[in-house]
Amino acid sequence: xxxxxxxxxxxxxxxxxxxxxxxxxxxxxxxxxxxxxxxxxxxxxxxxxxxxxxxxxxxxxxxxxxxxxxxxxxxxxxxxxxxxxxxxxxxxxxxxxxxxxxxxxxxxxxxxxxxxxxxxxxxxxxxxxxxxxxxxxxxxxxxxxxxxxxxxxxxxxxxxxxxxxxxxxxxxxxxxxxxxxxxxxxxxxxxxxxxxxxxxxxxxxxxxxxxxxxxxx
Numbered sequence: 431x432x433x434x435x436x437x438x439x440x441x442x443x444x445x446x447x448x449x450x451x452x453x454x455x456x457x458x459x460x461x462x463x464x465x466x467x468x469x470x471x472x473x474x475x476x477x478x479x480x481x482x483x484x485x486x487x488x489x490x491x492x493x494x495x496x497x498x499x500x501x502x503x504x505x506x507x508x509x510x511x512x513x514x515x516x517x518x519x520x521x522x523x524x525x526x527x528x529x530x531x532x533x534x535x536x537x538x539x540x541x542x543x544x545x546x547x548x549x550x551x552x553x554x555x556x557x558x559x560x561x562x563x564x565x566x567x568x569x570x571x572x573x574x575x576x577x578x579x580x581x582x583x584x585x586x587x588x589x590x591x592x593x594x595x596x597x598x599x600x601x602x603x604x605x606x607x608x609x610x611x612x613x614x615x616x617x618x619x620x621x622x623x624x625x626x627x628x629x630x631x632x633x634x635x636x637x638x639x640x641x642x643x644x645x646x647x
Contacts, residue, residue: 433466433545434465434466434545436543436544440543465499466499467501467544468547469503470492470495470548471563472488472507475509477511478513480511480552481552481576484550487574488504491548500546507531507535508534509527509553524555525555527555528562530559532563532566535549535559536563536567540567545569546570547564547569548574549564552575552576579591
């Protein structure tokens with residue numbers, strides 16, 4: 431298999447001198463451009479803990495790509511926090527964002543002729559959106575989940591968003607008010623998309639937690 435099966439068209443030949451000069455203007459060398467170009471789709475955003483640490487994680491991803499003989503090229507997309515926006519006008523943007531994220535990943539990968547892509551994700555919308563993007567493209571790729579939100583510490587005790595929701599419910603009960611209810615669903619998915627476009631997905635660990643649960647986004 432030609433590992434530069436797509437990027438040769440954008441980096442090689444006399445006619446691509448202008449494209450190479452653009453890459454070199456931001457620090458890429460001839461050696462870098464001679465290797466497979468691997469997109470790193472980073473869903474980092476400074477609005478929620480789910481995705482806030484992904485800049486650090488993507489640096490490790492890029493180190494691994496270089497060690498394996500590729501040249502990483504990182505790009506961003508968006509994310510909307512369900513946990514922060516639920517019950518507000520902002521929640522209307524959440525489900526729509528999944529399509530925008532998938533579209534943006536696909537557009538950059540197709541436009542830049544990447545040879546493969548690694549999607550670094552961390553919340554309820556970026557995980558399925560990355561899977562949607564990979565399923566649309568005849569491109570080797572993987573999705574790396576950044577992990578669940580680490581607990582905070584309050585008065586010497588580890589606390590999570592679940593503790594906050596429980597406290598809100600307890601306070602409402604004391605006041606004779608109905609507690610807020612919601613539905614959270616956590617889906618862990620494994621995706622295997624091969625070069626022939628054969629998409630096989632296995633979803634496991636499906637959990638529904640009525641009322642409250644750790645918010646992933």
